[in-house]
Amino acid sequence: MPILSPAELLSSLTRDQRLLGLDLGSKTIGLALSDVSRTIATPFDTIRRTKFTKDAELLLAVVDKQGVGGLVLGLPVEMDGFEGPRCQSVRSFAANLARLRDMPIAYWDERLSTSAVTRTLLEADSSRKRRAEVVDKMAAAYILQGLLDNRTGFA
Numbered sequence: 001m002p003i004l005s006p007a008e009l010l011s012s013l014t015r016d017q018r019l020l021g022l023d024l025g026s027k028t029i030g031l032a033l034s035d036v037s038r039t040i041a042t043p044f045d046t047i048r049r050t051k052f053t054k055d056a057e058l059l060l061a062v063v064d065k066q067g068v069g070g071l072v073l074g075l076p077v078e079m080d081g082f083e084g085p086r087c088q089s090v091r092s093f094a095a096n097l098a099r100l101r102d103m104p105i106a107y108w109d110e111r112l113s114t115s116a117v118t119r120t121l122l123e124a125d126s127s128r129k130r131r132a133e134v135v136d137k138m139a140a141a142y143i144l145q146g147l148l149d150n151r152t153g154f155a
Contacts, residue, residue: 003094006147009070009106010038017069020044020062021144023110023136024073024090029055030136032144033066038151041144043137052093056100063103070103074110074143108147110139 004012013019016036023030029047034040044066047058062068073094076086094105 003098004070004104004106006072006106006108006151009072009104010151012104013038013069016067018067019070019072019144019147020059020066020068021072021108021140021147022059022074023140023143024093025049025136026089028136029059030138030140031059031062032137032141033068034144034148036067038148041141041148043141046136052096056097059097060101063101068103071097071105072108072144072147073105074140075107077109106147108143110143110146 009019018036019034019038019041021032021034021041023032027049029049031044031047032041033044035042045062047055049055063071071094073090075083075090078084090107094107097103098105
C-alpha cells in the first residue's frame with residue numbers, strides 16, 4: 001500500500017482498528033497507540049533500535065497484538081520547511097516496512113514534538129532519568145495526537 005495522506009489513512013481503517021504513532025530516532029523508536037475511536041493517543045512503549053529487521057519484527061508484533069490498522073510516522077521537517085537527512089531516514093524506514101507488510105502509512109510533521117514533551121516533563125519536575133525513559137513514547141503520542149486532533153481539518 002502506498003504512503004497515504006492523513007485523511008486517506010483515517011478513511012482506510014475499519015471501525016475497530018487503532019493507529020500506532022512512531023517517533024523514529026537514531027537510537028530508539030517511540031510508540032503511541034490510539035484508542036479504537038481514534039480520539040486519544042497514549043504513550044505505549046519504546047523500542048531500542050538495533051537492525052531494521054529486528055526493529056520491524058518488534059514493531060509488527062505490536063501491530064498484530066494491538067489491532068493496529070495504520071501507522072503515523074513523525075516526519076522531522078526542519079523549521080524552514082526543508083526536508084533534511086532525518087526525513088529521508090524516516091521515508092526509507094517507511095518504504096522498507098511497506099515491503100514487509102501491506103499497511104497504510106501516513107506522515108505527520110513532528111516539528112518541535114520532542115521539545116514540547118521535554119518542556120512539559122521539566123515543568124512537571126521529572127528527573128533526568130525519568131525524562132529519558134518516557135520522552136520518546138510521549139513524543140510519539142504528541143505526533144499521533146496532532147493527527148487525531150486535526151482530522152476535521154482534512155479535506
